[in-house]
Amino acid sequence: MHPNEELIQKFYTSFQNKDGQTMVSLYHPDIEFQDPAFGLLKGKEAVAMWLMLIERSQNLTIRFSNIKADESKGSANWEADYHFSKTGRIIHNKIHANFTFKDGKILTHKDHFSMWKWLGMAMGPVGYLMGWWPALGNKVRKEALTGLQLYMKRKRM
Template sequence: MHANEQIIQKFYTAFQNKDGQTMVSLYHPEIEFQDPAFGHLKGKEAVAMWLMLIEKSQNLTIRFSNIKADDTKGSADWEADYSFSKTGRTVQNKIHANFTFKDGKILIHKDHFSMWKWLGMAMGPIGYFLGWWPALGNKVKKEAVTGLQLYMKRKRM
């Protein structure tokens, strides 16, 4: 197994174990993270996001597969099952992740998933029927980033 495949495996195994410190230790100091829910995060924001998600998760289950990597790039598929805190609805999010590595760490981490499908699971019929509408996705992203900023302020990050 390539060293960067081992990094990806260690990252998701730590996520399964709700070990945020190990997860973020695998990130480069110049980390850039991107996904449909939080948008583009850099540095401390990307680190804080994982710590916040783990701290807030109550019934989170993580599965991962299809890990591939070479000297500079990698990818994996992963699934997160949990209850969305605002509605209590069950979410089964299927995500494809792409990674870029530098100095034996994850420099860029991009998660790709269908925001429309996520909104349908998390918000029910309203999310399903309006999930295609950019304004709803933007509202969710704004709430996610605001929640992250409040978390960072509380944790003095």
């Protein structure tokens, strides 16, 4: 197994074990994370996001597969099952992740998933009907970022 494949495997194994400190230790100091829910996060924001998600997670189950990596780039598929805190609805999110590496760490991490499908699971029929509308996705992103900023302030990050 390539060392960067091992790095990705360690990242997701730590996620399964709710070990946020190990997860973020695998990130390069110049990390850039991006996904449809949070948008682009850099450095401390990316680190704080994972720590916040781990701390708040209840009934979270993570599975990962299809890890591939070479010297410069990598990818993996992962799935998350959890209850969305605002509605109590069950989420089963299927994500494809792309990575780049520098100095033996993850430099960029981009998660790709359908925001429309996620909104449908999180909000039910309204999410399915309105999930295609960019304003709804923007509202969710704004709420996620506000929550992240409050978390960072509370943790003095």
